[in-house]
Amino acid sequence: GAGVSQSPRYKVAKRGQDVALRCDPISGHVSLFxxxxxxxxxxxxxxxxxxxxxxxxxGLPSDRFFAExxxxxxxxxxxxxxxxxDSAVYLCASSSRTYNEQFFGPxxxxxxx
Amino acid sequence: xxxxxxxxxxxxxxxxxxxxxxxxxxxxxxxxLFWYVQYPGEGLQLLLKATKADDKGSxxxxxxxxxxxxxxxxxxxxxxxxxxxxxxxxxxSPTGANSKLTFGKGITLSVRP
Numbered sequence: 447g448a449g450v451s452q453s454p455r456y457k458v459a460k461r462g463q464d465v466a467l468r469c470d471p472i473s474g475h476v477s478l479f480x481x482x483x484x485x486x487x488x489x490x491x492x493x494x495x496x497x498x499x500x501x502x503x504x505g506l507p508s509d510r511f512f513a514e515x516x517x518x519x520x521x522x523x524x525x526x527x528x529x530x531x532d533s534a535v536y537l538c539a540s541s542s543r544t545y546n547e548q549f550f551g552p553x554x555x556x557x558x559x
Numbered sequence: 560x561x562x563x564x565x566x567x568x569x570x571x572x573x574x575x576x577x578x579x580x581x582x583x584x585x586x587x588x589x590x591x592l593f594w595y596v597q598y599p600g601e602g603l604q605l606l607l608k609a610t611k612a613d614d615k616g617s618x619x620x621x622x623x624x625x626x627x628x629x630x631x632x633x634x635x636x637x638x639x640x641x642x643x644x645x646x647x648x649x650x651x652s653p654t655g656a657n658s659k660l661t662f663g664k665g666i667t668l669s670v671r672p
Contacts, residue, residue, distance in 0.1 A: 450602075479659060488563075488648050488662030489603070502659065537603065548660065550595075550603040 448472070450551035452538050458557045459528045467523045467554045471540030478521050479548060480513055481537040489537050495521060528558045561586045561661045563649050568666035572639055580634040580666055582623075582649035590651040592616075592625050592632040593660070597646040606634075606647070641670045 451470045459465050471478050477496055481489035482505075491505040497518035506513070510529075515521040525532055535555050539548040566581040584592065594606040594616070607616030609625035609632065616623050623634045632649060648665045652658040 481660075486664070488650070488664050489660070491659040491661070494659055505659075539603075547605055547608075549605075552602040 450538055450540055450549050452536075452551040452554050454554060455552065456555050456557075458559065460559055461529060462527050464524065464526045465528055465556065467525075467536050467556070469521045469523070469538030469540075469551060471519065471521070471538070472542075472549055473519075474542065475540035475549075476518075476543045477541045477548075478515060479539045479541075480521070480523050481539065482507075483535040483537055483553070485534070492523070492536075525556075528556075530558050532556060533558045561590065561651060561653070563651055563661055563663035565649050565663035565666050569669060570666060571669045571671065573671050574641055575638045576670075578634070578636040578639045578643075578668070580647055580649075580668070582632045582634065582663060584630050584632065584649075584651050586630075586651055586653070586661075589627075589654050591654065591658075592623070593650040593652070594621070594623055594632070594634050595648040595650055595662075597648070597665075599645070603648070639668070639670045641672055644668055644670045 453468045480492040483489040493513045494502040495515040510526045512524045535553040537553045538551045541548045562585045564583050591610045593608045595603045596606045607618040609616040612627035614625045621636045646665045649663040650660045
């Protein structure tokens with residue numbers, strides 16, 4: 447079956463622009479996570495949804511970052527007024543209630559000029 | 560807070576050599592421990608996991624044992640192949656379903672024919 451998909455795969459933004467990154471989790475997966483991976487580093491947690499409820503947003507680095515999952519399926523991570531330090535790969539992962547393993551998407555590479 | 564420390568890389572080995580990648584962690588309670596792998600051009604994949612002390616996770620010839628006394632989860636393989644060339648990440652999550660992952664920095668393994 448289909449895995450986690452993310453779009454776009456690559457995004458170039460000028461500093462100050464707003465961007466929206468999309469995640470399509472595996473069908474039926476209750477939990478959805480967003481991570482940020484800077485170059486040469488491991489992924490760092492941003493936020494977590496269970497169905498449509500955002501249960502943990504402790505990793506969001508500033509109030510310019512906003513995530514939503516209004517129908518408990520597709521999720522969007524929005525970054526307002528992008529800065530150069532926002533350049534990173536943004537990873538989405540989903541998991542089922544039963545197995546708990548997180549399945550990762552291919553990521554969106556964001557470059558802010 | 561929780562943290563994961565991996566040995567510095569990169570690591571370059573000849574085919575059929577023995578592999579050890581060190582990983583130690585700091586966490587409260589009894590976390591679950593994971594090794595994730597990222598092959599060139601692909602997304603993160605779970606390689607193996609262990610959920611309690613003395614558990615051994617294994618997959619594709621790789622093994623790692625959850626050592627609570629040394630807070631370690633070292634990854635080993637007896638005979639590496641060129642196809643094992645990838646980036647390897649050690650990670651932990653707190654006890655309980657659908658908990659966020661804390662990753663190490665990752666280490667790049669290159670295997671020469």
